[in-house]
Amino acid sequence: MLSKIIDAVREAGKLILNADDIEVASKDGGANYVTKYDFMVQEFLCKRLKEIVPDAGFVGEEGSGGHEKAGDGYCFIIDPIDGTTNFICNYKLIAVSVGLALDGEPVLGVVYNPYLDEMFYAEKGKGAYLNGKKLIIKDRSLNEGLLCFNSSPYNKELRETLFKLLKELSYQAVDIREIGTAALSICYVADNRNAAYFSLALSVWDYAAAAVIVREAGGELMTVNGENIGLYGTSSLVAANRTAMKEFFAIAEKVSLA
Incomplete structure (x- = not known):
């Protein structure tokens, strides 16, 4: 099953690589953008994944078919383009x-950057790759690695708290990064590019796949x-190795997150 899902995700990546007129729109009149390729990739994936696991449900960023969370049985959780602003x-x-x-x-989780041809994947109990x-x-x-974070572009009311926490954390890290995609940021923890990553607000499709990968690593x-x-x-989220996680919470306890 994993190999078939990887093949489907790689094919979806080709749609992105061949993108031309992307037709940008705003979901809410703000910075939460969507393109026609977000819809195209999700539609393609739903069709292909349904062939692999016919009885699976679906939760997707561009419409969840009436579902807002993963329930009983199998359920795919899809972000067709995590980092739409980067894409634009x-x-x-x-x-x-x-x-x-x-x-x-x-x-199970599969996270793919088609531009760099980097395919992260993991299955529970079988390791991450x-x-x-x-x-x-x-x-x-x-203090031995990078701290990556999410700037909460869709939740600007969180930024005062975010940057207060980030300021204190930044004194401990080698440097800080915001790369515009939660899925890759979490996978970069698994690959030791980031010592830690945190966000004050993510949707389930932002982290569902990467969560399996970082845990299996x-x-x-x-x-x-x-x-x-x-x-x-x-949900808010922190991904890190054990030592960096303890350091994160030691610092976070000193900063009011209310």
Whole structure:
């Protein structure tokens, strides 16, 4: 099943590589953009994935078919283009993200950047991989790596709290990054490019696939309040190795997140 899903995701990436007139629109009149390729890629994936797991449900960023969370049985959780603003602005950091949940628990994840031809994938209990290379997270301090974050472009009311926390964390990290895609940012933790990543507000399709990958690589994933993350609604998120996670919470406790 995993190999068939990887093939479908790679084919979806070709639609992005061949994009021409992308037809940009705003979902809410703000910075939450969508293009015709977001819809095209999601429609393509739903059709292909339905052939692989016929009885699966679907949750997708561009319409969830009446579903807002992963329920009983199999459910695909799709972000057709994670990093739509990057896509529009010709930044080559975007991801096709496909997660698979079983009875509400993430069991498989595929995250693909077609521009760099980097395919991250994992299946619960079977390890995480990048283009066939096994991913194993190094346990290291924040001061030994990059701290990546999400600037909350769709939730600007969170920015005062976000940047207050980021300021304190930045003193501990080698440097900070905001690359415009949560899925890749989390996968970069799995690949040791980031020591940690955090966001104060993500949707389930932003992290469902990458969550499996970072956990299978030996990383940890939870909310900024230290709670388990569910596959529904909007959630804060921290992904890191064990040491960096402890350091994150030690600093976060000193900053009011209310």
